[in-house]
Amino acid sequence: MSDPLLEVEDLTIRYETDGGDLTAVSGASFSIDDGEFFGLAGESGSGKSTTAKAIIGGLDDNGRVDGGTIRYRGEEIQDFTEKQLNKQLRWKEISWIPQSSMNSLDPLQRVSEQAAEIGRVHTDLSNEAIREKLKEMFAVVGLQESRIDDYPHQFSGGMQQRAIIALALFLEPSLVIADEPTTALDVIMQDQIFKYLDRMKDDAETSLLLITHDISVIFESCDSVAIMHASQIAERGSTEAVHDNPRHPYAFMFKEAFPDIREPDRDLEVIDGYPPELIGEVTACSFADRCPWAVEECRESAPPLDPVGDDDATHAASCFRADEAYELYEKHGATDPAAPEQGDD
Ligand SMILES: Nc1ncnc2c1ncn2[C@@H]1O[C@H](COP(=O)(O)OP(=O)(O)OP(=O)(O)O)[C@@H](O)[C@H]1O
């Protein structure tokens, strides 16, 4: 079998802070194949953007990969230099729509000049061909083609975000990393961009790493999903497996916290409590303080992300009680006042 397009294995990322090292990502593992749409979900601060930044070599200066590997087409890239990243990966292979993309255009250059520079470095295309491609992409994201020669300040915030999406897609990269790409877009525009991505997937096996706190978007548009909680991947697998047969208590609750077109009448879950501080080493399940079924073991070490043994080989959960989680959840419900005391089953 050929290598996955992207393979993240046991990835740990830390930020140096005044209070000590903060572990933003702890032992994360997942892979994305050619033509696969992969969703990364989780509450604010769970480590989603940090994971994306590490893949594209864009960690903040105080951040570092402290363990594990990131392989792209079989090659380890976590230690790539800026030069290697620019030459081999960025734009043409992996493009990135950053979370705060409104500020990521160069204010001093017209959008068409920025596109020309990216095209010159990463392709053999003529200037004219680059302009044509950019115009095409402007139409896809709902911007007038005539505006490719505008400066960023001539666009509204939402239009700047769409211009970034146009730049991220115009060289037809193999992997698009989109970090909360739709927050500033209306529903029609979101739909149009997803349709275009679907076409890229069909025509060119383009892959997508879609980051969002809204798991219902992922359930509608992705093949696979990983749900993060406070630096750890709680659960990972095909969208179907995680949707229909979740094994991690957080995955149940998180999933039930969002409306689902398949179950329009059910009540939305509220997850009590807060994620733990992330300063220092991770020595427990990061969900232990919020989990109705935590036992002593959960506070003694971090549960490994283990396969949960169904038809989907990628389905895995990091919970010591993954085998009984479904029964616990079904029996007691997550917010049922008669739910068990901690440690009781
Ligand atoms: N440069 C930094 N220095 C110190 N801590 C950071 C830095 N960037 C992020 N963090 C911390 O790392 C953790 C993970 O942050 P990250 O931005 O990856 O979360 P996220 O899942 O993308 O959240 P959101 O949904 O709010 O975008 C958080 O605790 C955050 O405060």
Ligand code: SF4
């Ligand atoms: S049962 Fe334990 S390991 Fe599983 S989610 Fe709850 S606290 Fe974490």
Ligand SMILES: [Mg+2]
């Ligand atoms: Mg983020």
